[in-house]
Amino acid sequence: MQAFESPRGYQVVRQASGSDLQARFAEIVGPRRVRSDPSSLAAYGIDATVGYRGYPALAVFPTTAAAAASALALAGSLGLAATARGGGTSLAAGATPLDGSIVICTELIDQPLVVDPDALSVRCGAGVKTAQIDAAAAEFDLFLAPDPGARAISVIGGNVATNAGGALGLAYGVIRHHVLGLEYATVNGHIHHVRRGGADEGMVDLLIGSEGTLGLITAVDLALLPAPPRRHSLVARCVDAAAAARATIALLERGFLPARIEFMDDVAVRAVQAARDRGLDLSVGAYLLIEFVGRGSRPQRQVEAALKALQGTGGIDAEKVAGQRERSYWEARHAITSSLARVRPGKIGEDICLPRTRLPDAVDRIKQIAAELDLPIALFGHIGDGTLHPNVLYDPLDEDQRHRAAAALGRIAETSIELGGVLSGEHGLGRVKRDHLEAAFDSDTLAVFQRLRDAADPGAVLNRPLQWVGR
Structure with missing residues (x-):
């Protein structure tokens, strides 16, 4: 199909x-x-x-x-x-x-996997699973900051090829910010090694996010960070998705820098609850999950201050959570993608990233698109860094729904571009975004892409x- x-x-x-x-x-x-x-x-x-x-x-x-x-x-x-x-x-x-x-x-290119705790780095084959790197780093109380949602099964070569991010992108950036060097193969059968700090540093950044079009990544050198010893979370129940976006803006404008601010709307919440009772309130328009990390009492103090700041934001009811309740909320957020089939059997996801100040407009427009096309759209994502994952839900066996889902996808892409955003925050362009390239880039930029590809x-x-x- x-x-x-x-x-x-x-x-x-x-x-x-x-x-x-x-x-x-x-x-x-x-x-x-x-x-x-x-x-x-x-x-x-x-x-x-x-x-x-x-x-x-x-x-x-x-x-x-x-x-x-x-x-x-x-x-x-x-x-x-x-x-x-x-x-x-x-x-x-x-x-x-x-x-x-x-x-x-x-x-199967899963060797080497070598952590250098003194250099705060790891070298790994492109086929090493992201979670394997996490486990190896944890033995030295270190961690790899980018945490894509599929890290249990995704591999690091693919993470680099798409410039993957994850929930911690707000505080730590995406994979690009942690790549120290790359090994890659080209179509002439040669193997190349490029590193930051050298004359070929520019090639590192060209390969990251190139989605396998300039070379095939075979090994990666990555920076690791000391693992934060303490984590404290708060949950905000929001009257609607736009209120969640406004609360995010308010927190960040007041100088707060959580490790992550995650978001899930009412459609996503219903899907997660249908899959398993996690105690989520189905009357809530959207949830914000906010986590602070650090040493000593600092994360707890930040949570207390953030709670006070949110009290002045309309349409928000926030509280601290800990223990099993805290774990349950974060598990619910990670379970969204696998739960969406409870709403409709098919889904096609967008991956837009916008300036944070435009997030309220974006979520309102996406809700309008869902209403006009009569299809549920689950909205969730890493709202702290402006990344939204609108998932259009449909029945793949229904031709009319397939056409409406495709139309919704196009309108969401157009919305992101019109509001100053980009087509992809972390998933890459792939085939899904290909038809929107001319709207996102001018002809001169596309010509540069063409020349780079032709050279490689x-x-x-x-x-x-x-x-x-x-x-």
Whole structure:
């Protein structure tokens, strides 16, 4: 089902015969690490985005950077598109391959994983799961600040390729701010190493967020931070989503800097409660979850001061929470995405990021879009740094709902651009945002994108479905 995209403009890739093709890649990675059976290709023809599917010719599983580079070079020499795939957790169809292409899966490039506590850093293969890095760092009372919601199954190469963030982005920034260096493979089969502080530092930033279009990331060096010893939270019940946005602005304008401010509206709350009773109030228009971290009594004092500040904000009822109640609220926030099927069986998510002062307008407009198109839209996200995840909920088997969901997605993207925001805060552009590029960027900027891509990959081999401009 191609519910949200048209195949217009896709090129038919040239293929060798199936058995010959499989044998060529097996010479590089071994026969057990090349899959062509229908069930495997069905699994690797999708990611976590509903409504998008590709039909690859092969899925290839290198275990080293050298094997990944050789597989990439072979694909290019055969005129085949190659799609980089990490954990398959993309919510923007970023790992959905082109029909007849090669999927190069980095999930087995899971070495090394070495923490250097003296340097406050970690070096890891691109296929290492984000949660594995957290666990390794925790042995030294350190942590990796970016915390994408899928960290239990997402891999670090994909996090870097999309410039992932997470709830802690307000205080610590996104993955870009923690990358010290990268190893990556290019379509000519070469392996490159780039680091911050050197003449090639600019290449580090070009690769971060490039979604596999400039090179295939094979290893990452990351900065770690001392783990905060204390965490204190408060919960604010808001009369509606706009009130939650205004309260967020008020707190930050008064100088508060929580580690995270998370948000979930009434649609998200109903979904979470339907999946499991977590004690959430279904009459509440929206919840804000706010956490302060630090040493000594400072986080507790900040919570007390924030409570007083919120008392002067209209439509807000706030309280401190601790223990199991605190854990339950944060678990509810993390359970939203997996609970949305309780409302409608299909969902397609946006990932907009706006100036905080425009957040009240944005949530009001999105609620209006939901009403006009008669579809529920669950609103949640990292509201502290301006990131919203509006998820349009629909029935994939209902053609009319599919069309209305696609229309809602487009209008949400337009809303973000009109209000001075961007198309993606952390999920990447993928296939989902491709049709909105010309509205988001002027022609000169798109031309620069084109030249960069042509320089790195003149044959348009890498992630061809994501070649947003030009061919």
